[in-house]
Amino acid sequence: MPSGEQEGLVSGAPSSTLNVASKKSKINKFRGLICWGIFGAFLIFFIIMAAVYTDPKRYKEATVMDYLNGEDAVLYNGLGQSYFFPSTRKMNAQAYFQLGLLLMNVFWYDLAIQKFQQARTMDPNLAMAYWGEAMCYKRPLWQMENATAARAVLGMLDQSQALKNTTAREQRYVAAARTLFAANTSVQVRETQYTNQMKALWEGNPDDPDACALYGLSLLGQLQSLGGYATNSDDLLYLAEDTLKDCTYNFPRHVGSWHYLTHVYDVNDVNVASKGVGPAQALAQLAPRSNVAQHMASHFYVRFGNWTWVVQSNQNAVAASDSYCGAVDQGNACDADNRWHALEWQLYGQTQQCAAKDAYTTYMRMQKVAASMNYTGDYGQWLYRSYAHLQLQSMNSLGIIPLRNQTDNATSMLPPPLYDTGAIQDAPDIMDHFWPPHAEAHALLARVYSLTYQRNSSQLHTPGVNDTITKALKRMDDIVNAQNALFSNASAAAAATSLNTGMLTQLIIAQLQANAVYGASICAAKLPSCNNTYWIALMDKALMLYSNISSMTTLPSIEIAPTPEFYGNLLVDSNTTAAKELFRSCLSKLPGRMSCVLGLARASYRLNLMSDAMSWDKQLLSQCSVGDKTFPAVLEARSRLPSPSPPPSKKGLLRRVLRDEAIGQAA
Structure with a gap:
């Protein structure tokens, strides 16, 4: 018996069976190697990916x-x-x-x-x-x-x-x-x-x-x-x-x-x-x-009266917020603190360029934003300040501007209360104590101004107008009294220490100016109740208070109705010299402020300082070159400047050229 067969008998299997088994074993080993190879490849892959995921220093190609x-x-x-x-x-x-x-x-x-x-x-x-x-x-x-x-x-x-x-x-x-x-x-x-x-x-x-x-x-x-x-x-x-x-x-x-x-x-x-x-x-x-990064430059441009760049930088800021908020499909609450702050500044810059129509478009966006948020929180404050800016600087070219909607610009409409003197009386947050009353007080001042500006005796004596003005002045008294109580209330001392030092003074100034403009309008309309001494005394007090806080910020959110400008406009006809000095004082602090530039031109013209008047009129027309051509200040300044000489006709020009050539040839 062959040895191979003997081995087969010993093992219990014939040699042919063993050969087949041996082949299968090799195949299985090969398959196993393949499986282990695949497994190893996946293992290496996962190790690499884990390195990328867990440790950027171990895989330099990965970035944030x-x-x-x-x-x-x-x-x-x-x-x-x-x-x-x-x-x-x-x-x-x-x-x-x-x-x-x-x-x-x-x-x-x-x-x-x-x-x-x-x-x-x-x-x-x-x-x-x-x-x-x-x-x-x-x-x-x-x-x-x-x-x-x-x-x-x-x-x-x-x-x-x-x-x-x-x-x-x-x-x-x-x-x-x-x-x-x-x-x-x-x-x-x-x-x-x-x-x-x-x-x-x-x-x-x-x-x-x-x-x-x-x-x-x-x-x-x-x-x-x-x-x-x-x-x-x-x-x-x-x-x-x-x-x-x-x-x-x-x-x-x-x-x-x-x-x-x-x-x-x-x-x-x-x-x-x-x-x-x-x-x-x-x-x-x-x-x-970044909205803020685009907006910050306007903090400096505004101090130099560079209104083109004030507007541009804030348009860039609003656009940056709009781009992000639109991409992530978020509404008006998205980047709100930055976006609507920049929009307020944009509107302010536009008013200084006499661009009342552009400013009104900006304002209407602010109005829609505030309405969508039910005028709560900062949205109402942004709207009320924007309303005051536009109403006071538009020189009545837009009439009485609607505050909350298109139907609330009737003479009987009073700005709804923004500052709740009860609910936040003891709040420690400066935002609650400063900005709401500040915004509402200036909205009330703007409404009184809109109802008195250039109105004759019959218009001013309308019962609806008088009632609205009386209610507005009463509301301003309530706001100031609430703030006075806050400062005198010992239990609210902690809250009072967090207030800006000029906050109460700001409110008193607005209150005085509202009463003064009403008194001045009565005298301008030549009504029997006129008392020039009364309203002048109010403005003198407001000016003294304003001078005491002259180191405060020049930013638009604060400087809505600067007293030198406001007083100068009331005095320009009756005491032109004093008005001229007030307008100069205004521009020393607020360069390029449109109403003060116009005021200096008016005062200089009335004082027969024609060179100065022309200089100020030219400055106003320059900064308003992108504004509305029919804006009252633009029309007024243009009317005082001499008309430019008409360009020479083409025929006359050609004759002179031919004449000059002939003279040259003869020489």
């Missing part, structure tokens, strides 16, 4: 943009450069943290909070996402904070495991935030200690642009603090300037540094303000997708 889509990607590319790489192994979380920080740099706080929350969802252990959200509840230059909400977020951080994964630098950021929002501590202590910690953080990390910028912002925050405690304001301002200039020099694409530096120069002193134009232009160029 790989994890942002749609408008998030557009925003990220349009807000400057991000330098902060937080401790996380998830690049999607890093991407949304960086986007949140870029948004925080341009004060787009509500959207920044959303992005920080998204980052936290993607990586619950990303400590800096908690920090970023908390910091958005402190809006230092807006005099606003929500310390309770910030402490809640920091409490969530404590309950997570996130702090175990942070660097020493990140822990110092978190510690500084805890100081800023510490409970049972005064605003002054919190803010000054926070500043000290941010200074130490920057000095220990000189390559960290965010530490540098936020330290500079903390200095500005002390100047604008809700506590109003800063006594060394010049020192703080100089230190903030030096710090932020260092930031912009070393990190020229860090938007926050440029943004905060513009606020250093956002002051009334034109020599200082002139230094803000360059940083504001750099900011706008670096962050084309």
Whole structure:
């Protein structure tokens, strides 16, 4: 028996069967190798993808943009450069943290909070996402904070495991935030200690642009603090300037540094303000997708009466918000603080260009926005201030402007109450105490003005007109009395300390001017009840109060009816010399203010100062060259200037050319 057969007998299988089995075994091994190869390939692929997803440093080709889509990607590319790489192994979380920080740099706080929350969802252990959200509840230059909400977020951080994964630098950021929002501590202590910690953080990390910028912002925050405690304001301002200039020099694409530096120069002193134009232009160029970045330049243009650029920069700002809000299909609440603030400024610039029709179009958009939000919150304030601007500056070319809708411009219509003196009497937020009464008082002033401007005795004596004016003046008295009570009420002392020092004075000035314009209109209409001494005394008091707060901001949201302009317009016919000085005073503070330019032209003409009158008329026509050709101020200025010589006829010109050539040839 062959040996092979013997082996087969021993094994219990014939040799032919063994050969087949051997072949199958080899095939199975080959299949196994293939399976293991495929498995290995997938394993390597997943390892690579995990490296991309969890650790960007191990896969250099991956970028933040790989994890942002749609408008998030557009925003990220349009807000400057991000330098902060937080401790996380998830690049999607890093991407949304960086986007949140870029948004925080341009004060787009509500959207920044959303992005920080998204980052936290993607990586619950990303400590800096908690920090970023908390910091958005402190809006230092807006005099606003929500310390309770910030402490809640920091409490969530404590309950997570996130702090175990942070660097020493990140822990110092978190510690500084805890100081800023510490409970049972005064605003002054919190803010000054926070500043000290941010200074130490920057000095220990000189390559960290965010530490540098936020330290500079903390200095500005002390100047604008809700506590109003800063006594060394010049020192703080100089230190903030030096710090932020260092930031912009070393990190020229860090938007926050440029943004905060513009606020250093956002002051009334034109020599200082002139230094803000360059940083504001750099900011706008670096962050084309930010409303605030586009708007900030107008803070400087308005101080120099450059109305073309005031309008353009705010149109750019509104367009930036519209672009984002339209892309994400959100309504009027989207980027509201920035968008409608810029729209108000746009309207103001248009009125200074005599572009009443464009301003009215802008106003009608504001009206629709406020109506869609039921005139609540800031929407009513934006609308009331815009109404006052347009009504007072339109010189009656638009008639009585409708406030809430097309039917409420009847002479019997009174602006509905905006300031609830009861519900928010004891609110600590400055927004509740300053802006609602300020906006409503000036809307009431504008309505009184519209009912008295250039009205004759029969129009002024109409019962409906008199009743509306009386009600408006009574409402203004109520607003001022409520504010007086707030200051005298010891229980509201904490709230009173948070108010702008000129707030009550502003309201009293509006009240005095409303009563004065009514009194002056009675005298202008030659009614028996005329009392020139009465209304002049009111305006003298208003002017004295205005002079005492002359250092206040020149921004349009505040300067709706500046007293020198208002008084000058009432005096220009009866005391032209005094009116001329008032208009000069107005322009020294508010260069290019249209009504004051017109007032100086009028006064100069009446005083027979023809050269001066022509100069002011030419300035008005120049700044109003893009405005309405039939605007009353434009027509008035043009009527005083000599008519330009007609161009020579073509035939006469040809004859002179031929004559000159003949003379030349004869010579």
